[in-house]
Amino acid sequence: MPFARPSIEAFETPLRTQYAERYLEKEGVLNDVLRVKAPKAKLRDALMVHSPYLIDTVRIMTEIGSGELGEASYASPDLMRAALRAVGGAMKSAELVVAGESEHAFSLMRPPGHHATSSDPMGLCYFNNLAIATRHIMKDEDVNKVSILDFDDHHGNGTSEIFYADANVQFISIHEYDYDNFGLGYFTEVGYGDAKGTNINIPLMETSPNASYETALEKVIRPAIRRFAPDIIMVSAGFDAHYADPVGNMDVDSRVFWRFGKFVRDMVHKLKAMGSVWILEGGYNPFALGQSIRASLEGLAGKHPPKLDDQIEREVFPEITEANVEIIDKVLETIDPFW
Numbered sequence: 001m002p003f004a005r006p007s008i009e010a011f012e013t014p015l016r017t018q019y020a021e022r023y024l025e026k027e028g029v030l031n032d033v034l035r036v037k038a039p040k041a042k043l044r045d046a047l048m049v050h051s052p053y054l055i056d057t058v059r060i061m062t063e064i065g066s067g068e069l070g071e072a073s074y075a076s077p078d079l080m081r082a083a084l085r086a087v088g089g090a091m092k093s094a095e096l097v098v099a100g101e102s103e104h105a106f107s108l109m110r111p112p113g114h115h116a117t118s119s120d121p122m123g124l125c126y127f128n129n130l131a132i133a134t135r136h137i138m139k140d141e142d143v144n145k146v147s148i149l150d151f152d153d154h155h156g157n158g159t160s161e162i163f164y165a166d167a168n169v170q171f172i173s174i175h176e177y178d179y180d181n182f183g184l185g186y187f188t189e190v191g192y193g194d195a196k197g198t199n200i201n202i203p204l205m206e207t208s209p210n211a212s213y214e215t216a217l218e219k220v221i222r223p224a225i226r227r228f229a230p231d232i233i234m235v236s237a238g239f240d241a242h243y244a245d246p247v248g249n250m251d252v253d254s255r256v257f258w259r260f261g262k263f264v265r266d267m268v269h270k271l272k273a274m275g276s277v278w279i280l281e282g283g284y285n286p287f288a289l290g291q292s293i294r295a296s297l298e299g300l301a302g303k304h305p306p307k308l309d310d311q312i313e314r315e316v317f318p319e320i321t322e323a324n325v326e327i328i329d330k331v332l333e334t335i336d337p338f339w
C-alpha cells in the first residue's frame, strides 16, 4: 500500500510485518524456525475460491493504481503482486505441513484475506489467502477434513461464506460483535444443508478481556474441534483483539495468543492431525503485533508463556464477562443439536 506509516485511514501497512519480523529476529524467536520465502501464487489458484469478476477487479484496479475495490479495500500499483504473494505464502505454508516438512507453519504475509468473499474484496482483503490454501490442500487425498479457527478481532465473513455449505470444513470464528447493529457473525449462522453445525460463531461483547476468550476456548472451541476431528487445523491468526490495537475494541493481551498457540499444539497431538497452518490476518499496532505473534509461536512450540511488556493488569468489567458467559451458553445451545 502506498502509505508510509500507520494513520487513521491507513493502518494496514508494510510496517506491520517489517516491524514484527525485526522484533522476532531480535528476540531470537526466528532462530528456532525454518524460514521460507513466499512464492507468488498464480491467478488460477485464486480461481479455486474466487469468481473471475473479483480477479478482474483486482487486476483492473491495480492497473489504475488507486481507488477503492470494495468497502475499505484500496488499490495501489503493486496490489496484484502483493496479493498473489500473500496467497503464495499461505499455500506454501500449507504445503509444508501436508508434506510433513514442518508440523506447524506461520505465514507472515499481508494483505490479509478473511473478509474477502467468493465475489467481493472488502475490509483490507482482496484474495482469501486461507480459503485458497485450504482448497489447495484438500486436493490431497489425505486431507479430507479441515478445521479453521479464526481469532481475528473481526468476524471472518469471507471464509464463513466460502465454506458455509461445505460439510468437510469446520469454521469457528471468535470475534467482537456489534450488538448495536446486528450483522453477520451471529451465532445463529450455523451452516447450510449437510454443513449445518460446521459454522460456529462466538460473537463476544466489545472490550472482552482475556478471561472471556479463555472461557470460549474451553467451552466451545476445544469440544468443537475434538468432535470434528480434522486432519489439519488452519488458523486465521489476527491479532487486532489486542488492547493496544487501533482498530479492534477488545481488551486482550499476548497471554491469550500464547494460549491459542498451546491449544492448537495440544489439539494436533491429541487428534494425531498433520499439524497447523497459521495465516496472518489483522493486527495493526506494529509494536503489539510482534509480541502477540511471539506469544503464539511459543505456545505452538510447547514453551512456557513468555513474560512480555504488554502483560499489564487492566480494569475488569464484570458486566462484560457475565454477558459473555451468557453468549457462550447460547452458542452451545445453538450448536448442540448438531453434535
Ligand SMILES: [Zn+2]
Pocket (backbone or CB within 6 Å): 152, 153, 154, 238, 240, 281, 282, 283
Ligand atoms: Zn480484524
